[in-house]
Amino acid sequence: MQLYTPIEIEQLQENEDLPYFIQILDWVKNFLGRPHPHLGRPGAVCPFVPHSLRSNNIRLAVIRTKDLYPEQIENIVKRYRDIFLEMDVKEHELKLSKAFLLIFPDIHIEDATKSIDNIQQKLKPLFVESGLMIGEFHKRNQSPGLHNPDFRPLRSPVPLLAIRFMVEADLPFLQSPADPHLRIRYLEAYLKRFGQKFTDETRFKTAYQALALAKEEVETANLVIY
Template sequence: MQLYTTREIEQLQQHEDLPYLIEIMDWVKNFLGRPHPSLGRTGAVCPFVPLSLKSNTIRLAVIRTKDLYSEQLEDVVGRYRDIFLEMDIKEQELAINKAFLLIFPDVHIEDATKLIDSVQQKLKPLFVESGLMIGEFHKRNDSPGLHNPNFRPLRSPIPLLAIRFMVEADLPFLQSPTDPRLRIRYLEAYLKRFGNKFIDETKFKNAHQALTLAKEQLQKENLLSYCT
């Protein structure tokens, strides 16, 4: 389970996975790490990438999926979660910029929505409850940007899954599921993650309000189910 920093990739020679590593590294630097006219706000597409590149805290891995079942792929990604949590960062303030990019060059674009998205959806509750986020990227990802619904920030040249620590700004992603049970799990993990350490008091209040609404929705659904 080889992981490479961006600086290590620059020094690699004659490695079978080098073309994929270089293509994603260039995408990270030139798309995620830069402003975009359709983004809808100032700054880089991913605001953490510039500092992550500077601090060399992004690690990339190429995962070959031939002959792997979906459940086996979930196990592989789950092991990277464990590695992520166990890996030390010398300076604590840099930990928030740590990220893993798991690249899947064997996944055809026609299968990306089914395979990459399904693995992400299956594992996301486990990741969120561990204080992490896992995101799915591929050419057919139609998830809209937060500030411009016509922008597609999760499109990558090769299918991949990204792992990083949860941050306060992730609240919109955690209160979006239509299933109230899932929403409750996410919001409780979010509040547990930050506890009394919230920097943004508004997000703290919004998270509590969203959790209350999710619990009320679940109660109503349970009552309707009981009555019918």
């Protein structure tokens, strides 16, 4: 369960996983941490990354999955969720910049869409209800950017899962599932997390409206069934 910060990675000498750490850290710095002409908005591809790098608040781990069943991999990711939550970060700004990147070099690119995406989809409700977000990254990721549907921000050179704290701006990711039951779980967790602490009144109203709509869809479906 070894995690390394960028500074610690720079000091590593003999480590079989060092090439993967270097490759992903370079991608974080030069893709996620910088503007992109196709992003569709100003700023870095991931707005949290520049501060996370400056504060040395990103931690990376390489997870070897050869001969492991999907359930075993899921349990490993759950343990990292527990570690993430147990790490005490008192400063609000540092808390928001904290992130784990779990790198899976044994997952072949041809299998990443199935393996990484399935793990993310299965565990996301647990993470969201813990006040966290979990994102899936790999070369075949087809998820579009929020501001440019032709941009693919979740493509990484090695398959990985990213863990960070939920923020207000995550609302579009939580109201997007087609399944209204899942939307209800996500939106209730979102509203519970931020409660009366919303800084954006419009976002607060949008979340409540989306929750009401999801509940209405479930009620309508139940009436049709019966």
